[in-house]
Amino acid sequence: MLLAGCSSDPEPADAPSASPTTSATPTPTADDAQAEAAVAEVVEKYVAAMASMENEGQVDPAPMFGIASDAVAKEESARVKDLVDQGIHREGHPTLGEPTITVDGTTARYEVCMNQDGWVGVYEDQKLATEYGPLPTGWDLTLADDAWTVTATVPDKDVTLTC
Incomplete structure (x- = not known):
């Protein structure tokens, strides 16, 4: 037995398929790139x-002025003073790997793998x-x-970058 059916609205053989949706990662703007560079x-x-202060045993926070908050400059100065009080100074410089920089309006986070073996x-x-x-x-x-x-x-435990 053969059954056949008819419909008044046949589906076209070449029916367009729904196109897949894609979400693109936003392209960084010139402003984003400029902020990251700054x-x-x-x-x-x-x-x-920081390297200069520790290499020279300089406890005066002046080298930090204009690039760090007063609180951070004082923290670095106190750290250097602790080293100096122990008779320690440093030689050389740390090296920085490729950073991850996140800018969100007026705040930013800079994460990097820093190698202090040469310092x-x-x-x-x-x-x-x-x-x-x-x-x-x-x-x-x-x-x-x-x-x-x-x-x-940023405390080590809060840095998301893996080295």
């Missing part, structure tokens, strides 16, 4: 000032062993009066 520049200056502590003319390799490091920054400043060191 954040990176401030962090590079901050790391250079060794020295005590009584003896270099201290520091072969830890790259470690996750981060800083929070704030934009005020058209200038980014480091406003906090």
